[in-house]
Structure formats: C-alpha cells, structure tokens
Amino acid sequence: MESFDYKKAGVDLEAGEKVVDKIKKVVRSTFRPEVITDLGGFAGLFQPDLSVYHTPVLAAATDGVGTKLKIAFMLDKHGTVGIDAVAMCVNDLLVQGAEPLLFLDYLAVGKMDVSQVTEIVRGVADGCRQAGCALLGGETAEMPGFYAPGEYDLAGFALGIAEKDKIIDGRQIIPGDILIGIASNGLHSNGFSLVRKILLEHAGLKLDLNLPELDSTLGEELLKPTIIYVPLVLPLLREFTIKGLAHITGGGLKLNLPRVFPAGLKAVIEKECWDIPPIFSLIQEYGNVSEQEMFRTFNMGIGFVLITSPQSAGPVLKQINEKGGKARQIGYLKRCNVKDGKGDVIEIR
Numbered sequence: 001m002e003s004f005d006y007k008k009a010g011v012d013l014e015a016g017e018k019v020v021d022k023i024k025k026v027v028r029s030t031f032r033p034e035v036i037t038d039l040g041g042f043a044g045l046f047q048p049d050l051s052v053y054h055t056p057v058l059a060a061a062t063d064g065v066g067t068k069l070k071i072a073f074m075l076d077k078h079g080t081v082g083i084d085a086v087a088m089c090v091n092d093l094l095v096q097g098a099e100p101l102l103f104l105d106y107l108a109v110g111k112m113d114v115s116q117v118t119e120i121v122r123g124v125a126d127g128c129r130q131a132g133c134a135l136l137g138g139e140t141a142e143m144p145g146f147y148a149p150g151e152y153d154l155a156g157f158a159l160g161i162a163e164k165d166k167i168i169d170g171r172q173i174i175p176g177d178i179l180i181g182i183a184s185n186g187l188h189s190n191g192f193s194l195v196r197k198i199l200l201e202h203a204g205l206k207l208d209l210n211l212p213e214l215d216s217t218l219g220e221e222l223l224k225p226t227i228i229y230v231p232l233v234l235p236l237l238r239e240f241t242i243k244g245l246a247h248i249t250g251g252g253l254k255l256n257l258p259r260v261f262p263a264g265l266k267a268v269i270e271k272e273c274w275d276i277p278p279i280f281s282l283i284q285e286y287g288n289v290s291e292q293e294m295f296r297t298f299n300m301g302i303g304f305v306l307i308t309s310p311q312s313a314g315p316v317l318k319q320i321n322e323k324g325g326k327a328r329q330i331g332y333l334k335r336c337n338v339k340d341g342k343g344d345v346i347e348i349r
Contacts (some may be wrong), residue, residue, distance in 0.1 A: 008175050010144025015112035019140065022114065023121045030135040032130040034101070042095055044136035046102050048161060055164035059098035063088035064155035066193040071222045073151050075207055078116055080225040082123025083130070083152055084189045087226035089158035090131040091304065093245040094230055095260070097168035098160030100131045105138035105156045110147030112140075120154065123225075130228040133158065152309060166237070170244040170260045170307070177243060178313040178332045179257075179267060182233075183326035184303030186279050188226040190250040191297045195222065198287035205286075213278035221279055229304045232325045236306070240316055244307035248299040266336035266345045276301045276327045294346055302330060312348060 007014075015050070024029065024039055037045040050056050065084045072081050090100040105124045109117065117140060128135040147153070165269050187195065199205045199218070207219030229247075236242060244260040257267050284294050294300060308316055313329060320327035336345050 010111065011142045015114050016140065018111065019117045019121070022118045023125075023266045026125045027135050028124050030125050030133070030142055032101070032132075032134045035134050035136060038052075039137075041137075044102070044104075044134075046134065046136055048101060053161070053163050057098075057162050057164045057167060059093050059096050059162055060158070060270070061089045061092040061160075061161040062155065062157045063092065064153065065189055067196065068187075068189050068222070069152070069154065070192070070196060071207070071219060075219045075223065076126075077219075077223060078119040078151070079123050080223055082120050082125070083127040083225035083228070085124060085154050085156040086127025086131055086133075086158070087228045088189055088249065089156050090127075090133060090160070091226070091229050093160035094304075094326075095232055095245045095247050096160075096162060097166055097245070098162040099234060100133035100158055100160045100230060102134045102136040103128050103156055103158045104136060105130070105154065106141070106145070107138065107152060107154050109152040109282065110140045110142075110144060110149060112142045113150075116152075120152075124156070127228060131230045133160075160199055162223045168237070168242060168245055170262060172241075172243045173261045173265065173307055173333060173336050175265060175333055176310060177307050177333040178310055178329055179269065179333070180306040180308060180313060180316060180320075181274060181302035181328055181330035182227075182250075182304040182306070182320060183274065183328075184200065184231060184248070184277070184299045184301055185227055186221060186224045186277050188249070188299055188303060190299065192222075194287070194289075194297060195283060198283055198289070203286040211282065213282060227303050229325075232320055232323055233304065233306070235323075236316060236319060239319075240312050241309065242306055242308055242312075244305075246305040246307075248302055248304060250297070252295050252298050252300060253302060253305075253348070254292075258345050261307065261333060264336060266347055267331060267333055269331040269348045271300075271330075271348055273330045274301055291348075305330070307333070
C-alpha cells in the first residue's frame with residue numbers, strides 16, 4: 001500500500017523552514033523599538049508608547065496588489081510587489097493622519113519556491129522600512145492545486161496610530177482651499193485589468209518592448225512600485241494644518257477626491273498643472289479610452305493629494321519638493337449645489 005505524507009500532497013514543510021531562515025535578518029531590519037517579540041511566535045507583540053498621546057486612536061487598513069501580479073508572473077520578477085502591498089495600506093492610513101506602526105503580510109502560493117518567496121518578502125520589508133513600520137509577522141500559505149505554477153496572491157494589513165483631535169477628516173475644508181498633488185511614478189497598483197486588456201491582449205505589445213515614449217521596457221514600466229508617501233507627508237502633518245488628504249488609487253481623482261471633502265463643495269482640477277506620465281497616453285491611445293474614463297480609472301500622474309489653505313500651500317509645496325517629492329498646485333475647491341451623490345463634484349479642466 002502506498003504511503004503518503006504532507007510533501008506528497010504538495011506541501012513542503014522543509015522549504016517553508018528555509019524561507020523563514022532566509023528572511024529572518026531582513027524582517028528584523030524593519031523592527032521598531034516597540035516590537036517585543038522575535039520571529040517564530042504565533043503572534044507578534046507591539047508595545048506602543050502611549051505616553052506621547054493624550055487620546056490615541058488606532059487606524060487600520062488592508063489591501064492587496066491585485067492583477068499587477070500577473071506582470072510579475074510573466075516577467076518572473078518579484079522584488080517590488082511587496083512594496084506595492086505595503087504602500088497600498090500605509091498610504092491609506094496616512095489619509096487619516098495616522099503614523100504606520102506595523103504591517104502583516106499574507107502570501108498564498110501553489111508551491112513553495114524558496115527563491116521566489118524570499119524575493120517577495122524582501123520587497124515587503126523594503127516597503128516597511130520606507131514607511132517606518134515594523135514587519136511584525138505574516139503568513140505564507142502553501143496551497144497545492146489552488147494556484148497555477150509560479151503564481152501567488154499577496155495582500156497585507158497595516159496598523160497605525162493618531163491623536164484623536166488631530167485626525168484628518170476633511171470637515172475644515174472650505175471654498176478656496178488649495179489642492180496640492182504629489183506625483184506618482186506611473187500606474188502604481190490600480191487599473192491593471194484594463195491595462196493588460198489594452199496593451200497586452202488588444203495591442204499585442206510584449207513586456208520586453210522598448211517604446212520611445214518610455215525610459216524603460218514596457219514590463220519595467222508596469223512593475224514600478226507604488227510610491228510610499230509616508231516620509232514626505234507625515235512630517236507635514238506635524239508642522240502645517242493639512243485639512244484633507246487623498247490616496248489616489250482605483251477610481252482615480254474622479255472617485256477618490258470626493259471621499260475627503262464635505263458635501264456642497266466641488267474640486268476644480270487643472271490638468272495642465274502637471275506632467276501626465278507617458279504610460280497613460282499610451283493606454284489611452286491604444287485602447288481609444290475617453291479622458292473621463294482615464295481619470296476615473298487611473299491616478300494620471302497624481303498619487304496623493306493634500307488640501308490646505310491658500311496661506312499654507314506655498315510652504316507645503318516647497319517642503320515636499322525640497323524633500324525629493326514632485327508636488328504641484330493642481331486645483332482648488334469651490335461651492336457646489338450638487339446634493340445627490342458626488343459624481344459631479346469633480347471638474348477637470
């Protein structure tokens with residue numbers, strides 16, 4: 001009679017142990033002083049210094065990388081998708097004015113490839129270092145027969161903290177306030193179902209193609225990791241009165257900005273104020289996509305938006321640009337009579 005064990009069923013426990021051994025050092029490199037456990041426990045422990053807060057409030061966010069992972073599979077390049085997983089979560093925490101404290105990742109694979117999984121986790125750790133948060137733990141699940149060979153899913157969860165009376169909720173925003181946009185470096189992690197449909201399926205472009213409009217191959221352009229805005233924006237929150245923040249993800253400026261300002265206002269966006277990266281023009285051209293749909297699907301070169309008073313706009317812009325960001329005044333808020341829904345409260349000129 002044939003004898004079975006877990007390995008014959010497709011789960012390689014030894015490979016999992018090798019991954020843990022390889023990532024120990026890189027994970028520990030993300031630890032903050034508040035981390036009070038080492039790797040290998042059933043749960044990570046984090047002891048925040050609450051003495052610096054009068055009324056601390058926890059903020060939580062979760063997200064995944066999405067179908068951008070298909071590009072990583074096709075190129076067999078996995079070193080940056082971990083940054084995307086972190087960025088999509090910590091940038092959302094930042095919108096509320098919260099400092100990211102810790103991150104947990106969830107990686108599900110069909111078969112444990114030690115090299116691939118190590119590369120992915122190194123990217124997660126890189127994102128955590130950029131955001132200043134600890135990679136406190138995670139889960140790598142080997143699920144034979146569930147994913148195609150070489151494929152996986154990656155998602156994460158982030159926890160942050162904010163002072164209750166400094167939470168940014170948009171209630172102070174008034175007509176005349178200024179929209180400051182910080183540049184993205186391309187698509188970030190949104191709209192890839194449409195991108196793949198247009199560029200790879202419809203246009204038949206190859207990922208190793210060098211297009212004159214791009215400074216890289218198409219594949220390299222599509223895999224650029226999402227910018228983590230925490231180092232640029234968090235110091236601003238301590239120095240200036242920032243009235244509203246928006247992380248421009250799926251839904252673009254059209255759907256994300258209305259989430260952060262009160263009813264009765266309209267955002268006027270002046271698209272000539274910034275340079276739209278060429279990848280968006282390529283998508284629009286090859287797919288015959290309307291401008292409205294482009295601004296409703298993609299970030300169009302603006303990855304994060306701050307809303308400030310006219311008096312604060314200049315100093316905020318100056319500090320972002322001096323710190324290495326690329327920021328522009330991209331519009332302003334005005335009164336609006338729209339009451340039913342917020343679909344018409346973004347005007348793009």
